[in-house]
Amino acid sequence: MYNRNSNNPISKEHAKYISKIKRNRLMVRFSQIAILLAFIALWELAARLNLIDAFITSQPSRIISTIKSLYQEGVLLMHVSITIYETIIGFVLGTMLGTVVAIILWWSEFAAKVADPYLVVLNSLPKVALGPIIIVWIGAGPFAIITMALLVSLIVTIITVLNGFMEVNPDKIKLLQTFGANKTQILKKVVLPASIPTIISAVKINVGMSWVGVIVGEFLVSKAGLGHLIVYGGQVFKLDLVMTSVFILSIAAALMYQFVAWLEKKFLKWQR
Amino acid sequence: MNNKVVVNLENVSMKYHSLEGETPAINNISFKVNEGEFIGIVGPSGCGKTTILSLIAGLIKPTTGQVLVYGKKVQGPSTSVGYMLQQDHLFEWRNIMQNALLGLEIRGKVNEDSKRKVERLLETYGLGEFKKHYPDQLSGGMRQRAALIRTLAIDPKILLLDEPFSALDYQTRLVMSDEVSTIIRKEGKTALLVTHDISEAISMADRVIVLSERPATIKNIHEIQLTSEDNNPISRRQAPEFRQYFNAIWKELDVHV
Ligand SMILES: Nc1ncnc2c1ncn2[C@@H]1O[C@H](COP(=O)(O)OP(=O)(O)OP(=O)(O)O)[C@@H](O)[C@H]1O
Numbered sequence A: 001m002y003n004r005n006s007n008n009p010i011s012k013e014h015a016k017y018i019s020k021i022k023r024n025r026l027m028v029r030f031s032q033i034a035i036l037l038a039f040i041a042l043w044e045l046a047a048r049l050n051l052i053d054a055f056i057t058s059q060p061s062r063i064i065s066t067i068k069s070l071y072q073e074g075v076l077l078m079h080v081s082i083t084i085y086e087t088i089i090g091f092v093l094g095t096m097l098g099t100v101v102a103i104i105l106w107w108s109e110f111a112a113k114v115a116d117p118y119l120v121v122l123n124s125l126p127k128v129a130l131g132p133i134i135i136v137w138i139g140a141g142p143f144a145i146i147t148m149a150l151l152v153s154l155i156v157t158i159i160t161v162l163n164g165f166m167e168v169n170p171d172k173i174k175l176l177q178t179f180g181a182n183k184t185q186i187l188k189k190v191v192l193p194a195s196i197p198t199i200i201s202a203v204k205i206n207v208g209m210s211w212v213g214v215i216v217g218e219f220l221v222s223k224a225g226l227g228h229l230i231v232y233g234g235q236v237f238k239l240d241l242v243m244t245s246v247f248i249l250s251i252a253a254a255l256m257y258q259f260v261a262w263l264e265k266k267f268l269k270w271q272r
Numbered sequence B: 001m002n003n004k005v006v007v008n009l010e011n012v013s014m015k016y017h018s019l020e021g022e023t024p025a026i027n028n029i030s031f032k033v034n035e036g037e038f039i040g041i042v043g044p045s046g047c048g049k050t051t052i053l054s055l056i057a058g059l060i061k062p063t064t065g066q067v068l069v070y071g072k073k074v075q076g077p078s079t080s081v082g083y084m085l086q087q088d089h090l091f092e093w094r095n096i097m098q099n100a101l102l103g104l105e106i107r108g109k110v111n112e113d114s115k116r117k118v119e120r121l122l123e124t125y126g127l128g129e130f131k132k133h134y135p136d137q138l139s140g141g142m143r144q145r146a147a148l149i150r151t152l153a154i155d156p157k158i159l160l161l162d163e164p165f166s167a168l169d170y171q172t173r174l175v176m177s178d179e180v181s182t183i184i185r186k187e188g189k190t191a192l193l194v195t196h197d198i199s200e201a202i203s204m205a206d207r208v209i210v211l212s213e214r215p216a217t218i219k220n221i222h223e224i225q226l227t228s229e230d231n232n233p234i235s236r237r238q239a240p241e242f243r244q245y246f247n248a249i250w251k252e253l254d255v256h257v
């Protein structure tokens, strides 16, 4: 129908247009990298020329050697993987549990109405404030940290996904009813599939939330993980360790976000 | 055409209830539809046209009176009735074939046979190449056709059409009303078409029911007899009697702006 993949020879103006777009894209990418490199170079230079105190600001070369020594001690992978593991479990559980609760509330309008004020209050409560309670109840360990990550994303998932369910076009539901569909079929055939974009955007938010929950949890529990390294480094004034951990954390968070974005693309291939 | 009554409304009234109060939607409506007949229903906005179709489809129950389909009181959605809504509501996450199979899926009737039948319908009505396409790759007219096939797939004997063309532009609308009426007559279905468009009703229907303002009552029922060569809507529009019917219904609708 459309000539999207037609192999007509492209006109001169179009070739010009394409190359302009491409050049522009290249420039953007180039500038992004240049800023990063300049920042690192300036940081390193300023530290070497003693313009800043590398003891409290650290410096790129020290970060690299910290990574090296952590790796040689064999603890780098351990800390990173613990944090990543807690984060993934946290947001997967948070998203799944939140979706299940949303389904229950969709099923029973009565339950949804009863739950509404509680959801509003719980949503505005900063969940990390519950950290100490959770640690007392569950014990200072990975379970407490995962519970925190889960709690941080749970309520917002319930609210977002339930809203998504409610926004499904009532006529789409009416259409299924004309075929004699029951409530389970309505859920499976239209409400859930129509809400997949909403659920995925909830996952995207939850990834970020889960990091917050895990890092705060590790601050409090302080036994292992990047959060623990950050707190520990701060306490013993090893800013190299703090900066290194933050650096690794930002890379891990970015990678995980990319992964979710890739999942989104895969699941939403019908959405152009 | 035989005279077997397939849809029968007897003194049907319907009120909607909400906290603000009750809304009488239709009031004491009675009419019969014979097998194979094409009925047009016209009436002012919000007068209760959709309500009448929903009652026949078994989605809602009348406050008083009764609705009979094939002589039996309607208790809920039935296999003999297909309902085509105002918008096509194709599911954007399903391709055309999967969309067309939706009704069969709900009724647990997807098998090799029924699949082949749906494929044949798609091919007959020009969507054979688009089976694997997603709805947003199709034009408005094609989507509407796919929605019609989704309705036909469950093999209903009675089709309810609620302003099925209102989302289309004028040209497509004419072509589609032509196609749909040809398809419906060819498949030997009984049809009830709700529309705002007087010409559309006259050009497609054997009888046109004119409704009053809400709560709807029947103002008049016109037996449409046109001296056109063909029975398709486009040539029916050329018939000399067309204008008379149009003027009569226009007066009855008494449209104020
Ligand atoms: N579920 C409902 N609850 C309360 N009132 C309703 C409901 N559905 C319809 N109504 C009201 O009943 C009246 C008739 O509605 P209906 O949809 O049958 O009219 P219609 O003729 O199909 O309208 P339109 O021309 O806009 O398609 C309207 O006033 C509408 O507001």
Ligand SMILES: [Mg+2]
Residues within 6 Å of the ligand: B049, B050, B051, B162
């Ligand atoms: Mg309507």
